[in-house]
Amino acid sequence: RYGYFGMDKPEVVKLLLCGVSGCLTDGKIFLSLAGEEMVSVSVRDNVGIAMLQNGDVEVILVMSSGSLLPKALSDKLAQRTGCELRQFVGSNKEEVEKIMKERGLGWKEVAYMGNDEPDVECLNLAGFSAVPKDAPTVALNRAKYVCHSVAGCGAVREFAEHILLLKKEAKS
Amino acid sequence: RYGYFGMDKPEVVKLLLCGVSGCLTDGKIFLSLAGEEMVSVSVRDNVGIAMLQNGDVEVILVMSSGSLLPKALSDKLAQRTGCELRQFVGSNKEEVEKIMKERGLGWKEVAYMGNDEPDVECLNLAGFSAVPKDAPTVALNRAKYVCHSVAGCGAVREFAEHILLLKKEAKS
Amino acid sequence: RYGYFGMDKPEVVKLLLCGVSGCLTDGKIFLSLAGEEMVSVSVRDNVGIAMLQNGDVEVILVMSSGSLLPKALSDKLAQRTGCELRQFVGSNKEEVEKIMKERGLGWKEVAYMGNDEPDVECLNLAGFSAVPKDAPTVALNRAKYVCHSVAGCGAVREFAEHILLLKKEAKS
Amino acid sequence: RYGYFGMDKPEVVKLLLCGVSGCLTDGKIFLSLAGEEMVSVSVRDNVGIAMLQNGDVEVILVMSSGSLLPKALSDKLAQRTGCELRQFVGSNKEEVEKIMKERGLGWKEVAYMGNDEPDVECLNLAGFSAVPKDAPTVALNRAKYVCHSVAGCGAVREFAEHILLLKKEAKS
Numbered sequence: 001r002y003g004y005f006g007m008d009k010p011e012v013v014k015l016l017l018c019g020v021s022g023c024l025t026d027g028k029i030f031l032s033l034a035g036e037e038m039v040s041v042s043v044r045d046n047v048g049i050a051m052l053q054n055g056d057v058e059v060i061l062v063m064s065s066g067s068l069l070p071k072a073l074s075d076k077l078a079q080r081t082g083c084e085l086r087q088f089v090g091s092n093k094e095e096v097e098k099i100m101k102e103r104g105l106g107w108k109e110v111a112y113m114g115n116d117e118p119d120v121e122c123l124n125l126a127g128f129s130a131v132p133k134d135a136p137t138v139a140l141n142r143a144k145y146v147c148h149s150v151a152g153c154g155a156v157r158e159f160a161e162h163i164l165l166l167k168k169e170a171k172s
Numbered sequence: 173r174y175g176y177f178g179m180d181k182p183e184v185v186k187l188l189l190c191g192v193s194g195c196l197t198d199g200k201i202f203l204s205l206a207g208e209e210m211v212s213v214s215v216r217d218n219v220g221i222a223m224l225q226n227g228d229v230e231v232i233l234v235m236s237s238g239s240l241l242p243k244a245l246s247d248k249l250a251q252r253t254g255c256e257l258r259q260f261v262g263s264n265k266e267e268v269e270k271i272m273k274e275r276g277l278g279w280k281e282v283a284y285m286g287n288d289e290p291d292v293e294c295l296n297l298a299g300f301s302a303v304p305k306d307a308p309t310v311a312l313n314r315a316k317y318v319c320h321s322v323a324g325c326g327a328v329r330e331f332a333e334h335i336l337l338l339k340k341e342a343k344s
Numbered sequence: 345r346y347g348y349f350g351m352d353k354p355e356v357v358k359l360l361l362c363g364v365s366g367c368l369t370d371g372k373i374f375l376s377l378a379g380e381e382m383v384s385v386s387v388r389d390n391v392g393i394a395m396l397q398n399g400d401v402e403v404i405l406v407m408s409s410g411s412l413l414p415k416a417l418s419d420k421l422a423q424r425t426g427c428e429l430r431q432f433v434g435s436n437k438e439e440v441e442k443i444m445k446e447r448g449l450g451w452k453e454v455a456y457m458g459n460d461e462p463d464v465e466c467l468n469l470a471g472f473s474a475v476p477k478d479a480p481t482v483a484l485n486r487a488k489y490v491c492h493s494v495a496g497c498g499a500v501r502e503f504a505e506h507i508l509l510l511k512k513e514a515k516s
Numbered sequence: 517r518y519g520y521f522g523m524d525k526p527e528v529v530k531l532l533l534c535g536v537s538g539c540l541t542d543g544k545i546f547l548s549l550a551g552e553e554m555v556s557v558s559v560r561d562n563v564g565i566a567m568l569q570n571g572d573v574e575v576i577l578v579m580s581s582g583s584l585l586p587k588a589l590s591d592k593l594a595q596r597t598g599c600e601l602r603q604f605v606g607s608n609k610e611e612v613e614k615i616m617k618e619r620g621l622g623w624k625e626v627a628y629m630g631n632d633e634p635d636v637e638c639l640n641l642a643g644f645s646a647v648p649k650d651a652p653t654v655a656l657n658r659a660k661y662v663c664h665s666v667a668g669c670g671a672v673r674e675f676a677e678h679i680l681l682l683k684k685e686a687k688s
Contacts, residue, residue, distance in 0.1 A: 021215045022215060022216065027214050027215045027216050028212040028213065028214050028215070028324070028325075029212065029213055029214075029215065030202070030210045030211070030212045030374070031210065031211060031212070031213065031245060031248050031249065031252075032208050032209065032210040032245075033208060033209045033210075033242060033244050033245060034208055035248075036208070036210075036376050036377060036378055036380070037376065037377045038210070038374045038375065038376040038377075038380075038382070039374070039375060040372040040373065040374045040375075041372065041373055041375065042371050042372050042373075043365045043366060043371045043372075043373065043411075043412050043413060044366065044371050044460070044480065046412050047412075047460065047461075067215075068215050068218050068219075068252065069215060070377060072377050073375060073376075073377060076375050076379075077375065080375075080412065116216070116219065117219075134325075134326075136216065136326070136329065136333075152372070153372075153478075154478075154480070157480065161480075161481075193559045194559060194560065199558050199559045199560050200556040200557065200558050200559070200668070200669075201556065201557055201558075201559065202546070202554045202555070202556045203554065203555060203556075203557065203589060203592050203593065203596075204552050204553065204554040204589075205552060205553045205554075205586060205588050205589060206552055207592075208552070208554075210554070239559075240559050240562050240563075240596065241559060288560070288563065289563075306669075306670075308560065308670070308673065308677075309677075374546070380548050380549060380550055380552070381548065381549045382546045382547065382548040382549075382552075382554070383546070383547060384544040384545065384546045384547070385544065385545055385547065386543050386544050386545075387537045387538060387543045387544075387545065387583075387584050387585060388538065388543050388632070388652065390584050391584075391632065391633075414549060416549050417547060417548075417549060420547050420551075421547070424547075424584065496544070497544075497650075498650075498652070501652065505652075
C-alpha cells in the first residue's frame with residue numbers, strides 16, 4: 001500500500017511541516033552511562049530538505065507536545081538544516097493552524113509529514129501528507145502518501161522529491 | 173508464525189512485565205574505548221508504555237538474573253518511561269510471583285514480554301505473553317503472541333496495542 | 345537491476361574515487377547533546393580499499409561541495425584507510441578532471457563510486473562506476489554497476505572486488 | 517544456501533575460536549569527532565558464549581593479523597564474555613595450530629567462526645566451522661555452516677546452539 005490516495009492535487013505547496021522523531025530521525029535515542037543522549041540523521045534527508053528550500057518550499061521541523069526527544073537534540077537537527085523548529089504545546093492541528101495563519105496559507109498549500117497518533121488530524125487535513133514506511137498503523141492509514149523509505153533513512157528525501165515533482169507537473 | 177496461540181482470553185490485564193534487554197532495547201550494547209556504554213530505545217516503544225499506563229495497566233521493566241546490561245542503563249530506561257525496574261535475583265517465575273502476590277494478581281491478569289530462555293516459564297504461565305519477531309527460537313516457541321516488529325523497534329508498542337485492543341473487546 | 349550496463353571494459357583501472365558520505369559511510373550522522381558527532385564505517389569496506397591499494401589501484405576519498413559530513417570525521421576515515429581525502433569546491437566533474445590531469449589519466453582508467461545528484465556526471469563519464477544499492481534514484485540510474493550491498497555495509501568492498509576481477513580478466 | 521556441507525561429525529568440540537570483528541561485532545566501528553571509537557555487541561551472542569562455557573567448550577576470541585579493530589575494544593569484549601583474546605601475528609592457521617598444540621587438540625575437536633579471507637584455511641580445516649549470513653563470498657563458500665543470523669546480531673549464539681546440539685546428539 002504505497003502511493004497516492006484520494007489526494008487533492010497540491011498545485012502550490014508552500015510549506016512542509018516535518019516531524020523530528022520518527023520522520024527525520026529513525027525514532028531511536030541512544031542513552032549512555034554518562035548521561036549522554038544521541039540521535040542519528042541521514043545526510044540524504046538533509047539534502048531533501050535543502051532541495052525543498054531551494055524550490056521555494058519552507059520547511060519547519062515540528063515536535064508534538066509531550067515528545068520524548070530532548071529539545072536540545074531537535075535544536076541541533078534544526079540548525080543543521082537551517083529550518084525553524086516548533087515545539088508544540090497544544091494539539092498538532094491547532095499549532096499548525098497558527099503557523100498557517102502567520103503565513104496566510106490554507107491546508108491545500110501545506111504538506112505534512114508525521115508518524116503517529118498526534119499527527120492523524122494533520123495527515124487528514126493537509127493538501128499533501130506522508131508517513132515513513134515503518135510508521136505505526138494509526139498514522140499509516142491516514143497519510144495520503146506512504147513512503148517506500150523508513151524513518152531516518154530517506155523518507156523525508158523521498159517526500160521532498162514527490163512534492164517537487166508535483167509542483168513541476170502543476171506548472172506544465 | 174505470527175498471531176495468537178492457545179491463549180486464555182485476558183479479560184483483565186492489569187500488569188505488563190517487560191524485559192529490558194532484547195525487548196525494550198534491540199539487545200545491542202555499544203562499548204567505547206573510553207569505557208562508555210550505550211543502548212538505544214525507540215520513542216515508539218516509550219509511547220506504547222505510556223498508552224498502557226493511561227489505560228490502567230501497570231508496566232514494570234524486568235531484568236533476568238545475570239543480565240549483561242548495566243543496571244545503570246536500565247535505570248535510565250525505567251526513568252524515561254516512568255516504570256518501576258526490577259532486577260531479578262531468583263528465577264523469573266519466582267520473582268514474578270512475588271510481584272503478583274504484592275498486587276494480589278493471578279497469572280491471567282498478567283502480560284509478559286520476554287525474549288530468551290529465562291523467560292520461558294513466564295511466557296507459558298502469563299495470561300498473555302509475547303516475544304519480538306527476532307527472539308531466539310527457545311522463546312519464540314513459547315510466546316502466545318509473536319510480534320511483527322523486532323526488539324527495540326516497536327515490539328513493545330505492538331504488544332501494548334494488542335493488550336489494549338483485547339481489553340476493549342472484553343468490555344464490549 | 346543489478347550488474348553491468350553499457351560499460352566500457354576498464355582494462356586498466358588505476359584510480360578509484362570514492363564518496364565518503366553514503367558510500368563509505370551509511371549516510372547517517374549521530375549527534376549528541378554534548379555536541380559530539382559520530383559516523384560508522386565497516387571494517388569490510390576498509391579491507392576492500394586495502395585490496396585495491398595492494399592491487400596498484402590508488403583510492404582517493406572525495407566529498408562533494410557542500411557536504412554535510414564534518415571534514416574532521418572524513419579526515420579520520422581517510423587516515424584509517426591510508427587514502428588521500430579531497431574536499432571538492434567546484435563541481436565533482438571539474439575536480440575529478442583536475443585529479444586526472446595531475447596523474448595523467450583518462451576517464452577510462454578511472455573508477456567512481458558516488459550516491460547522489462552531484463555524482464551523476466562522473467558516474468556517466470568514468471570507465472567504471474558504481475552506487476550502493478540504497479542510493480537515491482537519480483544516481484542509481486546513472487551508475488554502470490549497482491551494488492548488492494548498501495552504503496556503509498560492504499558496498500565499497502563489493503565494488504573493489506569487481507574492479508580487481510575485471511583487471512584480472514583483462515590481463516588473461 | 518544454509519546448513520551443513522560435507523562436515524565431519526564433530527563428536528567432541530572442545531574449543532571454539534571466534535573472530536571478533538564481523539562475527540561477534542557487526543563489523544562496524546563508530547568514530548567520533550573527539551576521537552572516541554565504539555563497537556556494538558549483542559547480549560544474545562554473549563549468552564551464546566556463556567552457553568558453550570557452561571557446556572565445557574572453551575571459547576577464545578581471535579583477531580586476524582592487521583585487524584582494523586582497536587585492540588582495546590576487543591579486550592573489553594573479551595572481558596565481558598570471560599574469554600581469552602588472541603591477537604594473531606602470523607597466519608590464522610599457524611596461530612590456531614599453536615593454540616591447539618597448547619591444549620593437545622586436533623582439528624576435529626575445534627570449531628571455528630570467521631568471516632573473511634584470512635579465515636579461509638581454518639574454515640576448511642576445523643571439524644566444525646561457520647560464518648555469519650552476511651560474510652563476504654570468499655568466506656561464505658568455505659564454511660561448513662552458514663548462519664541464518666548476521667554478524668553482531670545472533671550469529672555466534674546460533675552457532676553455539678548448533679555445537680551444543682551436535683554434542684548432545686553425539687552422546688545419545
